[in-house]
Amino acid sequence: MKTDKEAMSRSSHSRQVRKSAYIGKSVPRLEDRPLVAGEGRFVGDMNLPHQLWARIVRSPHAAGRLLAVDTEAARTMPGIVAVWNSDDISDIPNIPFRATSIQGLGPYTQPILARDRVRYVGEPVAVVFADDPYLAEDAADAVFVDVDEDTKPILDARDEPGEFAPGASTEPVIINKGYGDVAKGFRTAHRIVELDLSVGRHSGIPMETRGALAEFDMVNEKLHLWGATKRPHWNRDRIAEMLDMSPAQVALHELHVGGGFGIRGELYPEDILVCVGAMRLRRPVKWIEDRREHMMAANHSREQHHLIRAAVDSDGHILAIDETLHHDQGAYVRTHGARVADMSIGLLLGPYAVPAYAARAHFRLTAKTPAATYRAPGRFEGSFVRERLMDAIAHELQLDPLELRRRNFIASSEMPYARNLSALETEVILDSGDYSGLLDKAKRFAGWEALKSEAAERRAKGKHVGVGLGYFVEKSGLGPSELVRMTVATDGSVEIVTGAASLGQGMETAIAQIAADTLGVDYSRCAVIHGDTDKIAFGWGAHASRVTVMTGEASRLAAEEVRIKALNMAAELLQCAPDGLFLDDGVVHHVESGASVSLAEVAKALEPASSQRGDRSPGLTAEAWFHNKHMNYPYGAHIALVCVDAETGHVKVERYFVSYDIGRAVNPSMIEGQILGGLSQGLGGALFEEFRYDDTGQPVSVTFADYLMVSAAEMPETAVQILQDAPSPLNPLGLKGSGEGGVTAAGATIATAIDDALQRPGLVRRLPVTPQYLLQRIAEYDAGQHDARQSDDLTGACE
Amino acid sequence: MSEKIEFSLKVNGTDFSIACPPRKTLADALREDCRLTGTHVGCEHGVCGACTVVVDGRAVRACLMFAVQAQGSEVRTVEGLAQNDVLSPLQQAFIDNHALQCGFCTPGFLMLINGAFERDPDICEDELTELLSSNLCRCTGYRNIARAVLQVADKLKARSELAVGKPS
């Protein structure tokens, strides 16, 4: 959507190459130089004079009555300034959750230090403040936590709910969603296909652990917190409420962030403890989490059990779907409330038309680390479930699985398509998409037929090689709003201030590209300031693949306004009409005369005291809002070729293909990077990663030796196809977010490829497919087959 | 345990006199006592490699070594790679190949690879790929890191006299 003026001025330059055409180019990232030079500034790198170090004492028990937290011995140890248990901070309320229409979650929020009961191993029960981090750790070891293990911990969300507190069950809510006549669908079905599936407990595991540094400025009575990210403004407001201050007295500052993936930047007990410490002890307080703590204290995610049934007609059309979900929330309701369970069933149906749907999500608390979002929340799980179901239906009806999908796709002519469902407190309306077209392109891109024959040939030689495809619909661009303030300085550089945040995903570059392209400047002269509540009044942060869409469009609008102001001023400086002017690479040109003036000179002419300014308002600056009620929906397909070692159960992913339509690609190589990185997490979730607990609730995956992530050795050769066939109608550039699609269908795809490799349809029923699980599942599967498939068929390794 | 001992550390060619308890790790001493915060700590148990530095020509995990153990050694960290503000070829290749996102793991990878090139400038492609699996990155999916490394390895082979980021 170009203004007429712009269209005119650009068309008169149609033969001139615009230097500032950055949207769609894989320009190098603006973020990189300090990071490769070791000059980054992560929260752990920042220190303040006289700072104290906090160390959290954590519960060693999964469930029980807290009899005493004895801090006596720790207090007198060298270098210790204070040791607090919950009695010392009893005036601080629990951590709240974001507004939601789901009722009844209030009693389940987490205190910043455990009171009365402990509910998971790793729960904060006391905090030590010391002059030195090593001394803080020594003292933390000396705090004695006395717990009466009066109940058996609940460790499976499918178990009978217990009592959280008197009158409050460990099932705070059952979320229901659906539409249409499901009973009729099942009554008239040609076949009913039912699956019992589950996904293990994973998390984002950024390489930088969490950290926080707080200082209370006594002169201005202002609390500063560094190390914030994701939702700085929301967190600021909640911290202010919890500490009974004005939001104007609290400032959150984002530094470099070593990965977020949904789990970092939520408000956690440790953030509040650091703030209260700084205020009460009158010294800055720093806290850096260690990895073991991270694994038992930062948000977990993903663990769900799905019982899903589909009614289909004889052509494979879905008539109805019925789904029962058990969501393992862990010990408390955190800032997300019940969003993951809610969106799991709200977005489950993906690309398929389903005439009737009924789903219920049992949102249940257990004695594990609390859970919330992790990259592609609800969709990694949901895509696994839905795509398993599609494969099962195809098998049942002896149809080609891709053909079955095609028959059930929502057609592009039906877009926008209202689902009659909600997710993330918005109505789900698929905005645009050509699902069938993408399937064709994905198959062609991967060489589907050739892959299938290669797998068949290798199987004929005794290898277990298989190919699988998983289709998915993502969501992105969550609103409601974003504000951008853009200012051109008198040297021609551009400052773009946004309330969004950066998690290391390259948002500064993407936003600079959009702004520079619109305004007509060099993108490397654009500085994007983010994640700082003191720099801008409002902001919604970085999550849900929203930044490129929300901040991107607000930046485009602001840049458009700045450009018009600049041309107007330049017209006077060049003594001509604005119509004949063209702004590119930081210089305004007059087309006919060839006269020009730099943006720096234009900015100078607009300085408050400039005599050239006339009655224009001072400054070359503009603010713009972008509001957006609905999310948009990128979509894609993953294809994998795997080889299974039938003796060890080891799965080697040999080749991988991702096709993803994101409407409009601002920086293709950054998007490819997002997809590759997402895929490494998706493959981890599909094959390796899992937080396990023993039957007393002790976590057994608290190091990188136990929680296995994908390394360079496991990452397959991967080809990425970025498509722009379905721009979003919800913003003028057609942008959709690309942060999550590398993860979404990985579990689904690996599962079906393994089934194919072992020629056992429906084999994989849970993720991750660890070697132990796979071997046990093969034995179980073969035992259940009446055609007496011989397990000793299964030899053959991958070399 | 908390008695401090005084000693000096030679890092990137500069001597630092520091006083710290014997139990302090090299990673912490570099970050706090030498103020070289480019060396990161991701796990403190020797798996992630974020803390990798080069000690006497070998890439080591600085979280698994006590600072006092590095007395008398030549330690090199990511801060020592660029010379007079000019990035080393490997650093530049990381930027050109989009081999980083959040950048937290990056110093560790750079030092890991530097250590390998120093020990064997002719290190082959397979060995390099194998080498990369000793460090963890949660953002990039490794493919672009491998591209960056292979690009530099090719250049090194072409001009085999060049050692990446060696102090002059």
Ligand code: FES
């Ligand atoms: S911090 Fe040293 S290996 Fe992870």
Ligand code: FES
């Ligand atoms: S770039 Fe973030 S961990 Fe590697």
